[in-house]
Amino acid sequence: xxxxxxxxxxxxxxxxxxxxxxxxxxxxxxxxxxxxxxxxxxxxxxxxxxxxxxxxxxxxxxxxxxxxxxxxxxxxxxxxxxxxxxxxxxxxxxxxxxxxxxxxxxxxxxxxxxxxxxxxxxxxxxxxxxxxxxxxxxxxxxxxxxxxxxxxxxxxxxxxxxxxxxxxxxxxxxxxxxxxxxxxxxxxxxxxxxxxxxxxxxxxxxxxxxxxxxxxxxxxxxxxxxxxxxxxxxxxxxxxxxxxxxxxxxxxxxxxx
Amino acid sequence: xxxxxxxxxxxxxxxxxxxxxxxxxxxxxxxxxxxxxxxxxxxxxxxxxxxxxxxxxxxxxxxxxxxxxxxxxxxxxxxxxxxxxxxxxxxxxxxxxxxxxxxxxxxxxxxxxxxxxxxxxxxxxxxxxxxxxxxxxxxxxxxxxxxxxxxxxxxxxxxxxxxxxxxxxxxxxxxxxxxxxxxxxxxxxxxxxxxxxxxxxxxxxxxxxxxxxxxxxxxxxxxxxxxxxxxxxxxxxxxxxxxxxxxxxxxxxxxxxxxxxxxxxxxxxxxxxxxxxxxxxxxxxxxxxxxxxxxxxxxxxxxxxxxxxxxxxxxxxxxxxxxxxx
Numbered sequence: 001x002x003x004x005x006x007x008x009x010x011x012x013x014x015x016x017x018x019x020x021x022x023x024x025x026x027x028x029x030x031x032x033x034x035x036x037x038x039x040x041x042x043x044x045x046x047x048x049x050x051x052x053x054x055x056x057x058x059x060x061x062x063x064x065x066x067x068x069x070x071x072x073x074x075x076x077x078x079x080x081x082x083x084x085x086x087x088x089x090x091x092x093x094x095x096x097x098x099x100x101x102x103x104x105x106x107x108x109x110x111x112x113x114x115x116x117x118x119x120x121x122x123x124x125x126x127x128x129x130x131x132x133x134x135x136x137x138x139x140x141x142x143x144x145x146x147x148x149x150x151x152x153x154x155x156x157x158x159x160x161x162x163x164x165x166x167x168x169x170x171x172x173x174x175x176x177x178x179x180x181x182x183x184x185x186x187x188x189x190x191x192x193x194x195x196x197x198x199x200x201x202x203x204x205x206x207x208x209x210x211x212x213x214x215x216x217x218x219x220x221x222x223x224x225x226x227x228x229x230x231x232x233x234x235x236x237x238x239x240x241x242x243x244x245x246x247x248x249x250x251x252x253x254x255x256x257x
Numbered sequence: 258x259x260x261x262x263x264x265x266x267x268x269x270x271x272x273x274x275x276x277x278x279x280x281x282x283x284x285x286x287x288x289x290x291x292x293x294x295x296x297x298x299x300x301x302x303x304x305x306x307x308x309x310x311x312x313x314x315x316x317x318x319x320x321x322x323x324x325x326x327x328x329x330x331x332x333x334x335x336x337x338x339x340x341x342x343x344x345x346x347x348x349x350x351x352x353x354x355x356x357x358x359x360x361x362x363x364x365x366x367x368x369x370x371x372x373x374x375x376x377x378x379x380x381x382x383x384x385x386x387x388x389x390x391x392x393x394x395x396x397x398x399x400x401x402x403x404x405x406x407x408x409x410x411x412x413x414x415x416x417x418x419x420x421x422x423x424x425x426x427x428x429x430x431x432x433x434x435x436x437x438x439x440x441x442x443x444x445x446x447x448x449x450x451x452x453x454x455x456x457x458x459x460x461x462x463x464x465x466x467x468x469x470x471x472x473x474x475x476x477x478x479x480x481x482x483x484x485x486x487x488x489x490x491x492x493x494x495x496x497x498x499x500x501x502x503x504x505x506x507x508x509x510x511x512x513x514x515x516x517x518x519x520x521x522x523x524x525x526x527x528x529x530x531x532x533x534x535x536x537x538x539x540x541x542x543x544x545x546x547x548x549x550x551x552x553x554x555x556x557x558x559x560x561x562x563x564x565x566x567x568x569x570x571x572x573x574x575x576x577x578x579x580x581x582x583x
Contacts, residue, residue: 051458053454053457072457072462073454073457073458074456074457074458074459074460074462077458077459077460082459083458084458085455085458089452089454089455090455091448091451091452091455092451093447093450093451094444094447094448098444098447101441101444102441102444102445102448102455102456102459102461103459104441105460107441109440109441109442110441110442110445110461110466111442112437112440112442112469114442115433115437115440115442118436121440121441164459165458165459167459168459168460
């Protein structure tokens with residue numbers, strides 16, 4: 001299987017504090033890969049580097065063989081690499097529908113001069129709205145279409161965040177702690193949604209997550225980070241038995257399943 | 258007869274409300290949609306009006322061409338302000354925008370050979386011996402006055418003719434703006450009010466959206482500047498002090514910053530409070546002389562704003578529901 005994302009020896013420090021040091025990842029197309037590690041291990045920093053929110057001091061990041069290390073977040077998103085945020089960022093004062101429509105790509109209405117071509121705008125909006133409704137149905141938020149996103153609960157916001165990212169028609173999704181602070185029933189639902197999206201759209205997922213059980217269940221490959229660097233990687237099962245990982249993160253030996 | 262009951266006075270108040278309506282509409286695009294706290298909006302009015310006056314007086318340009326150039330200049334001013342400072346966040350942008358408007362005012366104040374300096378547009382170098390930019394326009398107004406005479410009778414003054422033009426422009430601009438607010442361009446801007454990272458992560462170039470909002474708002478502010486110049490026939494750098502920007506802020510806060518239709522209402526309300534209160538001839542206003550009353554009106558606007566913030570914080574037309582979302 002070819003790699004969709006290659007992170008090669010990426011380093012980043014903030015005024016002397018090393019957030020990432022020589023971190024490398026290879027993500028296979030169509031896979032689910034998770035990054036685990038203790039707090040402050042540099043997982044979110046790595047996400048920020050990949051998504052362009054910060055740029056690396058050194059190293060390279062290739063997405064579909066295109067160098068993205070110096071690109072802006074919006075340029076990276078347009079290439080099909082879309083991220084969600086820790087804690088699910090929704091635009092509270094936009095409706096649920098508007099939140100999703102925000103992600104529609106190549107919207108002619110995004111150009112100010114297009115105000116003079118209402119028909120072109122409307123045709124696009126109508127199609128986008130249909131696609132948005134479909135996505136909302138998939139995540140089970142159809143009853144909130146016209147509500148402000150600000151009234152949604154934490155779990156619903158995560159679903160909206162996911163649906164919105166999907167609206168951007170990504171080929172790869174970066175999910176930052178998608179299961180954090182979510183009740184077990186909703187975790188199940190989220191996993192279900194993820195898997196159905198993956199099957200339907202031939203997506204690649206990269207997750208940062210602490211919920212080990214879920215990580216082990218859904219991942220094809222797991223990377224473990226500590227102190228800014230990747231200390232281990234491999235199949236989920238192999239991680240449980242890795243001494244380095246036990247020392248740095250797991251604390252005690254867990255039973256692999 | 259005191260000024261308060263003269264129709265001419267009320268026509269003037271309405272005319273000024275119309276100019277403030279257009280001026281504040283430019284700010285509404287920036288703040289109401291994009292949450293951009295521009296405290297230097299008055300600079301756009303100064304740029305457009307002075308550009309127009311200089312082109313007509315010194316370079317003998319056709320008035321309408323000069324008006325167009327003035328509005329373009331305001332747009333360029335917005336582009337300059339945006340390109341240099343929009344990467345600053347919220348409050349920092351506001352501070353720099355005040356500085357920008359003051360720099361523009363001081364340059365106008367001190368460029369005697371170009372702008373007429375402290376003496377205003379009367380001192381702009383002219384090849385014709387007199388520094389007036391309204392000759393061509395006055396003929397148009399006289400023409401309109403003639404046409405509206407059968408309808409308005411003795412009220413068909415110069416101000417009345419200009420009032421009609423200004424409010425017609427304001428209505429056209431209001432309609433344009435409400436169309437613009439329904440586009441996805443506006444939706445992205447409303448998202449940037451709350452968060453930059455989300456729209457950027459979805460492929461939107463947040464900087465470009467903000468920049469285009471500042472330029473659009475500046476162009477609209479520039480149009481207000483042209484009407485201002487045409488109403489007063491002379492320009493003075495002191496007309497473009499920072500307080501004028503805050504008048505526009507009062508207008509959009511009174512009307513409700515997130516709604517276009519709040520702007521004309523806010524402008525009328527402000528125009529009435531600001532100009533009208535100076536001429537109230539009953540107690541407690543009669544306890545003060547006219548100079549004191551000039552300050553009293555600003556205090557009254559302040560009290561009205563405080564009252565409004567307590568009772569209706571979203572403004573007259575604003576959306577309350579938006580304010581309680583966390």
